[in-house]
Amino acid sequence: MSTIVLINTSYPDKDSNSYTKLSIPLGLLSISSPLISAGFEVILIDPQIEKDYIKKIEIALKEPPLFVGMTVFMGSNILNALNLSKFIKSIDARIPIVWGGPLATSSPEICFNHSPVDYIVMGMGEKEVIKVAQKIEQGKPLNSLANVSYKDNNTIHKKPIYNFCGDIDSLEYPDLTMWKRGIYQLNYIPILTSRGCPRNCSFCYNNTFTGRKKWYGRSMQNVLNEMSFWGNYFNKKSFHFIDDNFLVNTKRACHILKESIARNYQIDQILGHLNDFKPEILNLITGYIHHIGFSIESASYKIQKLLNKIIDLEKAFGILEYFSKNNVQVITTNFMFGLPT
Numbered sequence: 001m002s003t004i005v006l007i008n009t010s011y012p013d014k015d016s017n018s019y020t021k022l023s024i025p026l027g028l029l030s031i032s033s034p035l036i037s038a039g040f041e042v043i044l045i046d047p048q049i050e051k052d053y054i055k056k057i058e059i060a061l062k063e064p065p066l067f068v069g070m071t072v073f074m075g076s077n078i079l080n081a082l083n084l085s086k087f088i089k090s091i092d093a094r095i096p097i098v099w100g101g102p103l104a105t106s107s108p109e110i111c112f113n114h115s116p117v118d119y120i121v122m123g124m125g126e127k128e129v130i131k132v133a134q135k136i137e138q139g140k141p142l143n144s145l146a147n148v149s150y151k152d153n154n155t156i157h158k159k160p161i162y163n164f165c166g167d168i169d170s171l172e173y174p175d176l177t178m179w180k181r182g183i184y185q186l187n188y189i190p191i192l193t194s195r196g197c198p199r200n201c202s203f204c205y206n207n208t209f210t211g212r213k214k215w216y217g218r219s220m221q222n223v224l225n226e227m228s229f230w231g232n233y234f235n236k237k238s239f240h241f242i243d244d245n246f247l248v249n250t251k252r253a254c255h256i257l258k259e260s261i262a263r264n265y266q267i268d269q270i271l272g273h274l275n276d277f278k279p280e281i282l283n284l285i286t287g288y289i290h291h292i293g294f295s296i297e298s299a300s301y302k303i304q305k306l307l308n309k310i311i312d313l314e315k316a317f318g319i320l321e322y323f324s325k326n327n328v329q330v331i332t333t334n335f336m337f338g339l340p341t
């Protein structure tokens, strides 16, 4: 059986004071499921959890894998991906390195020009990664793959971003069994109920990665089945909805919340756009969900226009006050600084 090594590149520098508990390698877990179903062995290495991850990587590479895969996005993650890729090439330059994720998808040229990455899967990777593994296993070139960019000598061949057009419910659940220690440390189960966003904020990775204004919501039944599946597996009733915008479809969100309440599930977090906190949503989440998040980004109308994200500040203050009065324990709002004017 051919092996693929996946490395979570999202981990804090040892000197940093990161306030987040653990970064969930959901992209890697999402591609693990179809790879395993297609008959490949997957080794996941997470430096957040494996203290001696360098040794673990060295052991995993003793028998060269088909490729080493990483998710690359903004932040310290880029440096980690770069350093790990160089390290892997220093062990065995023949091992292909495959990147995916928002940054690699939106800026493949930068990635190819500044790192030893061999291939970049453009956009959602569940389907394309199987073809990558099969081609490498068969010793065939990857240049015929529709959504995999590559560098040939000094020429970058940039391919279009994968355009998902199937049934989102047909995708396998992320393989959380690959990350058991993470789940036990988090003490909750992360659930991604949707992908993308129908809004069009100019800075958002969804515009490139998932497609401009595209939103794929899983059906209520599919989401609840996954909650039930992992809840039973890990013997937990605590979940976080980690969607960028859980509230896009009010009816769907209300159904999922109502059924979660009926099942006595504890939902610890939802994130949504301010305008999507409709009265029926507020009724359901008040007193039920401890952590609610939405982003303001900027109080300047000029900057908001630049970001294509107009936020009604009066409404934002009103909802913050409402959550505070109703004992929401954690309210997160994000702001951006340093934007050009």
Ligand code: SF4
Pocket (backbone or CB within 6 Å): 196, 197, 198, 199, 200, 201, 204, 205, 206, 244, 245, 273, 309
């Ligand atoms: S509302 Fe949030 S998820 Fe949607 S496009 Fe804007 S930043 Fe992205």
